[in-house]
Structures are given as structure tokens and as C-alpha cells.
Amino acid sequence: MKKRISGFFAKMTKNFWLKLLALVLAVMIWLVVVSIDNPVKDQNFTQIPVSVLNGEVFESAGEAYELAETSKYVTVTVRAERMVLSQLSRDDFTATIDMNNYSNGRVPINVKANRLADRIVSITPRTAYASVHVEELGTKQFSIDYEITGTPADGYSVGSVNLANNVVRVQGPESLVDTIDRAIVRVSAQGMTRDMRTEAPIIFIDRNGEEVDTTNLELSRSTISVSVEIWEDKEVSVAYSYTGTPAEGFAATGKITSTINTITVGGDPEVLSTLASVNIPSSEIDITGATENVMKTIDISAYLPAGVNIANKQDETVASVTVEIVAMSLLNVEVPASNITIVNEPEGYTVHIGGGATSVVTSVRGLPEILASVNGTMLTGHIDMEDVKIKNNIDEWTPGLYDAEVTFAYPEGVYSSGVTTMVKVFVQSGTATDISEPTENDN
Numbered sequence: 001m002k003k004r005i006s007g008f009f010a011k012m013t014k015n016f017w018l019k020l021l022a023l024v025l026a027v028m029i030w031l032v033v034v035s036i037d038n039p040v041k042d043q044n045f046t047q048i049p050v051s052v053l054n055g056e057v058f059e060s061a062g063e064a065y066e067l068a069e070t071s072k073y074v075t076v077t078v079r080a081e082r083m084v085l086s087q088l089s090r091d092d093f094t095a096t097i098d099m100n101n102y103s104n105g106r107v108p109i110n111v112k113a114n115r116l117a118d119r120i121v122s123i124t125p126r127t128a129y130a131s132v133h134v135e136e137l138g139t140k141q142f143s144i145d146y147e148i149t150g151t152p153a154d155g156y157s158v159g160s161v162n163l164a165n166n167v168v169r170v171q172g173p174e175s176l177v178d179t180i181d182r183a184i185v186r187v188s189a190q191g192m193t194r195d196m197r198t199e200a201p202i203i204f205i206d207r208n209g210e211e212v213d214t215t216n217l218e219l220s221r222s223t224i225s226v227s228v229e230i231w232e233d234k235e236v237s238v239a240y241s242y243t244g245t246p247a248e249g250f251a252a253t254g255k256i257t258s259t260i261n262t263i264t265v266g267g268d269p270e271v272l273s274t275l276a277s278v279n280i281p282s283s284e285i286d287i288t289g290a291t292e293n294v295m296k297t298i299d300i301s302a303y304l305p306a307g308v309n310i311a312n313k314q315d316e317t318v319a320s321v322t323v324e325i326v327a328m329s330l331l332n333v334e335v336p337a338s339n340i341t342i343v344n345e346p347e348g349y350t351v352h353i354g355g356g357a358t359s360v361v362t363s364v365r366g367l368p369e370i371l372a373s374v375n376g377t378m379l380t381g382h383i384d385m386e387d388v389k390i391k392n393n394i395d396e397w398t399p400g401l402y403d404a405e406v407t408f409a410y411p412e413g414v415y416s417s418g419v420t421t422m423v424k425v426f427v428q429s430g431t432a433t434d435i436s437e438p439t440e441n442d443n
Contacts, residue, residue, distance in 0.1 A: 038083050040121060045090040046075045050109065050130055053098045064137040064173040065099065066216045071130035076111050079121040087116060093123070097130045107132055138174030141167055142183040144202060144224060150190025152230055157266035157311035158189050159229035165221065168202055172217035179206045187226050197227045231266030233311040237277040238263055238300055242323050244288030248418060251367055252287055253324040260319035263300055267308035278303055280321075287323055294323045328365035330417055333376040335360045340406055344386040346397045346427065351385060354401050354424035362408060363417035370413040381408040383425060399428045 050072055058065050074095045078085065092114050097107040106129040113120050144166045148158050168183050185200040201223050204212040214222075240256045263278060280303055287294045301310050301317040310317055337358050342351045353360070359376065366374065388404045389397070404425040410416065 038081050040079060041082050041085060042077050042079050043085045043088075044075055044077050044126075045088070045093060047073045048076060048090050048093050048095045048111065050074055050095045050097060053096050054100050057099050057102075058134060059137060062137050063134055064171075064216075065102075066133045066135075066173045066176065068131035068133065071109075071127070071132070072215075074109055074111065074130075075126040077124045077126065078113075079124075080116075080119060084116055084119045088113075092116070095125070097132075099132075102132060102134070105132055105134070106130065133173070136174045137171065138177035139169065139171045140177050140180065141169045142180065142204075144168055144183045144185060146226060147184050147186045148189050148228070149186055150188045151312075152189050152192045155233050156193055156230050157233050157264075157309075158313075159231040159266060159309065161187070161229070162227045164225035164227075168224075169220035170204070170214075170217055171219075176212070176216060180204045180212055181207045185224055185226055187228055189228060189230070192228075192230045195227070195229050197225065199223050200226050231309075231311070232269065232272070233264050233266045234272045234275070235262050235264045236275055237261065238319070239277045239279045240285065240298075240321055241280065241282040242285035242287050242294070243282040244286045244290075246287055246290040246325050249328055249365060250291050250325055251328045251365075251413075251415070252290075253326055253367060255324040256321065257324075258319045258321045260300060260316065263317070264311040264315065265304060265308050266311040271305060271307040275305065275308065285321060285323055287325060290323075290325045291327075293325050296321050326367065328415065329368045329371055330363055330365055331371045331374060332361055332363050333374060333379065335362060335376040335379045335381060335408070339377065339379060340381045340383060342425070343382050343384050346385060346389075349397055349399070349427050349429060351383075351425050351427050353383075354426035357423070360406060360421060360423055362406065362421040363419055364410060364414050365417050366414045374411070374414055378411050379408050379414075381406045381421075383407075383423070385425075388425065397427060401426055 050067065052065075052067070055065060076093060076095075078088065078093075080088075093111055094114055095109055095111045097109055099107060101107050109125045109128060109130050111123050111125050113123060144163055146161050146163060148161065152158060163185070170177055170180060170183075182205050184203050184205060186203060187198060187200055189196075202219070202221065204214060204217075206212050238258065238261055240258060242252065242256070246252060265272070265275070265278075278300055280298055280300070284298055285294060285296050297318055297320055299318050304310070337353050337360060340353065340360060345351050360381070362379070362381075364371070364374065364379075383404045383406055385404075388394075388402055391405070392402050394402075401424045404423055406421045406423055408416065408421070
């Protein structure tokens, strides 16, 4: 046994230096092969987001910071074996800046690997420092408005819109906060047929109508709950009327024209079920003293009942309304004497229209189409003997002929011409009928 071990040892030590040299050469050849097949290389990884640490150090000092656009992402050069590099992506790296290290507008960028770090030779940021702008901290509060995008299904419209909260507070760099003009939420009603409730993000708009990037802003809330009612539409008529009287000699034909005669509305189903028309008050159109057509613009939406709105916000609601005014025509008509009554007849006297007249001629005004069907039998009148007494300066009645004014009542659409109708009335004592009428009265 000892001889065998001794023989083996002798063989192993024979030519020892040659064997050691062969081993070293083998290792070197292996290293060369490995380095050729899996070399150490450099590779760039881009768009690695830069995170901020300890940013509150500025807020506690009443200041705010903002990363330059060129510093929000960093490109790094990573040195490692090819096999290692092939397993990495930009998501395997974290870039940070620590605001405790801020100095003169710059903060060093630190990049580390999240995995395979022990197999990476080096990580070198292309930009060693991030540019940071520091300014006064600004705070503002905004009322939140809403915008409805899209349109509901045919026959439906957007009703009331309610926000769970209507105020948002914004804090951040003063120069950025000052660019904000308003805060809104956008809600799509496209194709909707029923009420909806959604959580919508708050969007900030600048004075140019562009959205504001809120990355560097602190918000009291970023979303808000919005409830939208979807109403079924209904088309209703619009009724117009007017008040007042045109100038003398003119009349309203009753013809009213408008650019809007029907309107589509939406609202509470119970209210809509009883709504047949939108009635515009007559006080909106006053034709008093008019000598020509009266035109008026009226916003119909101002007269919708509570719980009812215009269905389509783009629909025109301001109507141009015209009431037709025309000059009236003159017509002479014979009114039967039997249509004229005597009132306040003197006691002890009998009064009748003198001269044996069976009719009285008077002139009237009116629209031609109305006067075409007017005749004297349609008018009635009366003579007031108290008025006759005053106008004729009579102290005591005596038989005779007297001038008297006839006051007429006119049918609808017929008016006085403005010319007084005068007749002679015969006053006689008692009830005698055989007393001849005098031809003149000088009393």
C-alpha cells in the first residue's frame, strides 16, 4: 500500500513545473475565452425618473421648489458584463436627489441599481446635478366648476349637476400657482339615458385655456364626486302676448311673429307632464302709443318653470318677437235712431231726436278686414241730458231743440274716429206728441 502511494506521489511530482505552467496557461486561456464571449461593456439607460427626498425642508421655510424640465429624468451609463446588461432595464434603477444637499440651485443626483448591483462595475449619471428652482410658497383656493362633454342619447338632455365638494386648495411654487385661472371637472354624458355618479379628476386651467401640470403642486384633493341627472326631453310651444294701446288711429292686428315658436326642454318628469307651453308675460311687450310694428327680444329661458331647463345648451333661447301695428281705416255708418237711448231725461219733459231723423251718421276706425263686416246696427249709443244741459248753459229746461253729443259703444275691434257725433234733440213738455218742433233754439 505504501509503495502504491509513494508511486502515485512520484508520478504527480514528476515534471511538476511543466504541469503547473500548463494549469496557468489553461486558466489564462479560459479567461480570454470568457472575456471574448461575455465582455464588460457600457450601456446607456434613459428616462429614469428623478425622485425627491426631504422636499419638506423648503415648505417649512415658506418656500417651494420646482425641478427643471431637463432634470426630471436622467440618463445613466452602466458598466457591466454583457450578460448582466442584457438583464437590466431602466426600471431597475432609482434616481434620487436629497434636498438637504441643495446648494446654489443644484442638487447631486444619486443613482443606484435595484438588482444585480453586485455584478455592476459602475453607474454614472450623464448629468451629475439636478437644477432646482426655489421660490416663495404660494397658496390659493379655487371654486370647482364642471364641464359636460358629449351629448346624451336622442330625446335626453343633461339636467342638474351636483359636486360633492366645490372648493380645492392648491399649494406650490408661487409662479406656478399664479398661472392657474380656474379648476374644473370634465364629465362625459355621451349616449347617456339615465342618471349617473362618477369620481372625476380635478383639472386646473391657465389663462390660455391650457391644462396646468400639477406634478409640483400639493392639492387638498385630486378628485371629486359628481352626480349628473339625465332628463327626458319634451317640445313645448311658446305663447306671447302684449299690453297697452297703440296711438290714436292705429291698432294691433293681433298678429305676433317670433323667431322661436317651440322649444325643447328637459326636467323633472312631474313638472314636464303638466307643461304644455311657456307663457311669456304680456308686460314683456308694451305697445302703448305705437305707430308702427313693435319689436322686442326676449330670453325664453328666463320664463321656464322651476325644475325645467333648456334641453340643449346650444339651442337659441333669445327670440325676436314682432307685434304688428297698422293704421286704421275710416268708415261712416248709419246708426238707427232706435239704437240711441236718452238718459237723465228732465222730469216733466219728453225728449227725442229732432228733425224726424231715423238714423244718425257717425264715423268709426278699425282694421279694414274688421270694418268690412261692420254696419250701423252693431253700434249703440246714448245721449245724456245732464251733459246737454251743462254744454248748452241751461238753467231751467224749456221746450225746444238742443245740440246733443251721442256717446257710442263699439263692437270689438271698432274704435271712435275721434270726431264727435252731434245731433239735435227735441225737448217738449209732458208726453204730448202733437207739438210741432221749432227750427231753432236760442236758449
